[in-house]
Amino acid sequence: MLPILTLLHLFPLSTAHPQSTLGNRNFPDPSITYDPSTDKWYAFATQSDDDIHVQVASSSSFPSGSDWTYLPRTDILPVPGKWVNSSQPEIWAPDVHFVNSSSSGKWVMYYSGLASGSGYHCIGTASTASSSNASILGPYTADDEPFACPTSKGGAIDASGFYDEQDDARWVVYKVDGSAKGPGGPCGNGLPPGEPTPFMLQRVDARDGVTKVGEPIQILDRDPELDGPLIEAPSLVKHVARGGGDDDDDDNNDDHGRGGDRWVLFYSSHCFNS
Numbered sequence: 718m719l720p721i722l723t724l725l726h727l728f729p730l731s732t733a734h735p736q737s738t739l740g741n742r743n744f745p746d747p748s749i750t751y752d753p754s755t756d757k758w759y760a761f762a763t764q765s766d767d768d769i770h771v772q773v774a775s776s777s778s779f780p781s782g783s784d785w786t787y788l789p790r791t792d793i794l795p796v797p798g799k800w801v802n803s804s805q806p807e808i809w810a811p812d813v814h815f816v817n818s819s820s821s822g823k824w825v826m827y828y829s830g831l832a833s834g835s836g837y838h839c840i841g842t843a844s845t846a847s848s849s850n851a852s853i854l855g856p857y858t859a860d861d862e863p864f865a866c867p868t869s870k871g872g873a874i875d876a877s878g879f880y881d882e883q884d885d886a887r888w889v890v891y892k893v894d895g896s897a898k899g900p901g902g903p904c905g906n907g908l909p910p911g912e913p914t915p916f917m918l919q920r921v922d923a924r925d926g927v928t929k930v931g932e933p934i935q936i937l938d939r940d941p942e943l944d945g946p947l948i949e950a951p952s953l954v955k956h957v958a959r960g961g962g963d964d965d966d967d968d969n970n971d972d973h974g975r976g977g978d979r980w981v982l983f984y985s986s987h988c989f990n991s
């Protein structure tokens with residue numbers, strides 16, 4: 718095994734320098750998406766302090782530069798789904814993806830909102846019209862029914878979509894928000910035994926991004942020792958091995974199945990304020 722210093726020397730760590738982007742604006746739970754038609758990156762965030770349901774910023778230079786421009790007074794989700802509490806919608810964690818079918822396409826948004834008649838959030842979907850020139854800035858029309866709404870388990874939040882090009886398959890991963898109905902303590906779920914906060918993986922129709930295919934599958938739950946009261950904000954990435962055969966570790970074996978491809982799940986562990 719190489720000593721640490723040698724490893725650092727071989728793989729110099731590039732340091733990310735935080736830069737002024739949106740100043741001190743409150744822009745929580747961001748997701749980012751590239752739009753080929755405008756050649757810009759777009760960032761979407763949780764409802765603003767002045768009640769814009771979905772906040773948007775864009776960048777022409779990301780990732781080499783970091784000049785992000787806030788798009789003021791743009792509410793791309795003017796009317797959340799009928800299932801959302803209209804006096805207190807609390808739209809959180811929007812995530813936007815392009816869904817392509819033959820010559821046309823549309824943008825689909827996954828978001829969380831406070832479900833009417835319950836104190837819990839659920840996940841909804843909204844889409845632009847399908848056309849050859851659909852705009853990432855919508856407007857988005859929300860579906861009437863929630864996409865996932867397990868209110869008896871605390872609801873669901875933090876939906877994130879993923880398209881698997883190899884399999885032409887589309888997936889949505891989200892968190893069952895058990896910590897919202899927890900027994901108290903840190904993040905409302907710190908007192909033992911606490912509620913489960915599992916991540917569910919739901920396959921959807923690759924051509925519309927919203928029609929569910931089969932049942933959701935639980936892919937991870939919190940480990941109270943490692944994660945404390947919760948895990949949240951799941952995001953899936955597929956790492957496709959170049960050339961196949963071996964994976965990227967140092968043992969010259971393929972440890973991860975087909976051609977060394979592997980799925981990587983990013984998520985947050987512990988309270989949002991930790």
Ligand SMILES: *[C@@H]1O[C@H](CO)[C@@H](O)[C@H](O)[C@H]1NC(C)=O
Binds near residue numbers: 817819820
């Ligand atoms: C959209 O899908 C069609 C096949 O349905 C494919 O030929 C085309 O390249 C796709 N376009 C994009 C932008 O992915």
Ligand SMILES: *[C@@H]1O[C@H](CO)[C@@H](O)[C@H](O)[C@H]1NC(C)=O
Binds near residue numbers: 803805832833834835
């Ligand atoms: C909407 O939220 C408000 C504030 O929490 C609550 O008073 C009201 O009962 C909710 N409405 C519905 C239909 O759930």
Ligand SMILES: *[C@@H]1O[C@H](CO)[C@@H](O)[C@H](O)[C@H]1NC(C)=O
Binds near residue numbers: 848852
């Ligand atoms: C798309 O093109 C049609 C016809 O050219 C136009 O009427 C419409 O406004 C365009 N939509 C967007 C979102 O640019």
